Amino acid sequence: MGGSSSSEQVAETETPSFFTQEELSKLKSDLETGGVENVKPLIEKKVTELNKTELNIAVTGETGTGKSTFINAMRGLRNSDDGAAKSGTTETTMEPTVYSHPSLLNVCYWDLPGIGSTRFTAAKYLTEMKFKRYDLFIIISVSRFKENDAKLAKEIKRLGKRFYFVRSKIDVDLDSMREENPSFNEEEELDKIRSDCVQKLIKAGILSPTVFLISSFKKEKFDFNQLNEELERDLKNVKKMIFVLALPNLSVKIVQQKYEILNKHIWMFATLSGGLGTGPDSSISLSSDNDVLIDAIVHFQKSLGLDDASLRRLARKAGKPVEELKATVQTPLLGKITPDAITKLSYGAAVVAISALEFAVELNPILVSTFREDSSFLMMYKVLRAALKDLTASAEIVVKIACKE
Structure with missing residues (x-):
């Protein structure tokens, strides 16, 4: 087979992001001078690239x-x-x-x-x-x-x-x-x-x-x-x-690989999403037009094989009714995603808490200090992160049943 050297392959594995160092530096500069709104055009371009490549x-x-x-x-x-x-x-x-x-x-x-x-x-x-x-x-x-x-x-x-x-x-x-x-x-x-x-x-x-x-x-x-x-x-x-996102879910290992990739994209979706607030009981208050948040969770669903069509195929493989398969995962994030479905998760401040160390690991170090100051971004980041964890856990359960792991 034709191919690159092993050193080139290692370099590619270690830098999975599709932002160049120049783009990351510009992001940091634009964030510091104009806040999150200032970087949305570049993020939109990158998300479009991800969706259309x-x-x-x-x-x-x-x-x-x-x-x-x-x-x-x-x-x-x-x-x-x-x-x-x-x-x-x-x-x-x-x-x-x-x-x-x-x-x-x-x-x-x-x-x-x-x-x-x-x-x-x-x-x-x-x-x-x-x-x-x-x-x-x-x-x-x-x-x-x-x-x-x-x-x-x-x-x-x-x-x-x-x-x-x-x-x-x-x-x-x-x-x-x-x-x-x-x-x-x-x-x-x-x-x-x-x-x-x-x-x-x-x-x-x-x-x-x-x-x-x-x-x-x-x-x-x-x-x-x-x-x-x-x-x-x-x-x-x-x-x-x-x-990797398109691979059939043949094992928990593949589900975990998908989680690692999707987790790296959360900050981009959080940047593009509308504002989030909290109600008096610390539950999430969604803006009525927050399509980016819903689209992101639907993307998580499809990538993790939890959309309705994928679940029906897995149910046939497992020899179970699809409703029985859905019932095993106990999450409101199956089927159509609505603001009400997300609110039902009760992703309050305690539930979606993320430590400074975790945040630094998951977000590019160049951007951590600036994004940490934006409360709206942080809340959206936490909600998407919690939703992805919930869906990943559900996908692992479904795979274990369907593949009899």
């Missing part, structure tokens, strides 16, 4: 390799769900077909016809399939990788793009072996399959290839999670963030 992942391979099922699995869908990519044994199109994430529409998976099913050479195929628009490429095979797969990988590398070899339907292979020999060693057979794929790719001219063995139906097994971790490592900044 597209991530395009291309999936290619010959007919019958499981491309559609893989695309559905990456979007948290089953083949029978609404909006699922249609699976079949015949190539249905000679054009790239796009499938958006069901909740985060700026994350798109593209089903490309396998090069073996077209009349194009590898180089011509790149042009016809408009490869420059894709961020990453998944090359799927169901048996062995062929010469066309290797040629395609070389052309993708020439473009400076990253590609990944995926050997699909590995569960089917193992089931067949188990039928013939119930006492076979699964790990040894997996090593043989992987080694065979790697050797054929090396013979075709691919240096040091990595092959991921996956089952799109048994995502908790084999290399499905390792593939996602590799994709995440190779993406940068905003695209890395939205990729």
